[in-house]
Amino acid sequence: MDPETERTPFEAVTSHTSALQRRYQALLDQSTPFVLYRWVTTAVLLVLFFVRIFVAQGWYIVAYALGIYLLNLFLAFLSPKFDPVSDALDQDMEDGSAGGLPTKNDDEFKPFIRRLPEFKFWYWATRAICIGSVCTLFEVFDVPVFWPVLVMYWFILFFLTMRRQIQHMIKYRYVPFEFGKKKYTKNSS
Incomplete structure (x- = not known):
């Protein structure tokens, strides 16, 4: 054989791995337009995860960690990319004008x-649920805890962070949800 055409085992593994990554990315790209189906699948996975936790009566720490992670993802999903608070501080230091979301009626x-x-929210949430489900297969992650305290603490954390997020949304007048494109009729003026 020609020495230039021979491949080392490392190159063979690398080419196989990159082919798998391309296939995986192609599947993700094909799933992009199917928002409802993606989220229904994620919800089913989450329900199956909690059924596993309920039936096994264990892995509460894994469920709590998953809940905290999903809450953080949800908050990032609700938050604007350019936060008016930090943008205003940055702009005040530079030129004295505020940027980001409009804070006054005459702002752009x-x-x-x-x-x-x-x-990305869907992808990382689904991935975390799958990882959490795999973690429930190993006894090392089944740390004995008093689960009602974890549930109560998670709900307190959820309500406090959501209250802060809603206050931020009211203060800077933004709504992170779109309820569909406006439909204009022929007779509307």
Whole structure:
């Protein structure tokens, strides 16, 4: 054989891995337009995860960690990419004008851009649920805890962070959800 055409085992593994990564990315790209189906699948995976936790009566720390991670993803999904508070501080230091979302009526409108786009939110949430489900297969992650305290602490954390996020949304007048494109009729003026 010609020495230039021979491949080392490392090169063979690398080429096989990159082929798998391309196939995986192609599947992700094909799933992009199917928002409802993606989220239904994720919800089913989450329900199966909690059924596993309920039936096994264990792995509460894994469930708590997953809940905290999903809460952080959700907050990033609700937050604007350019936060008016930090942008205002940055702009005040530079030129004295505030940037980001409009804070006064005469400010220029800028569209809402999420810190975490919907597709990445779905991807990272689904991936975390799958990792959490795999963790429930190993006894090392089944740390004995009093689970009602974890549940109560998670709900307190959820309500406090959501209250802060809603206050931020009210203060800077933005809504992170789109309820569909406006439909104009022929007779509307």
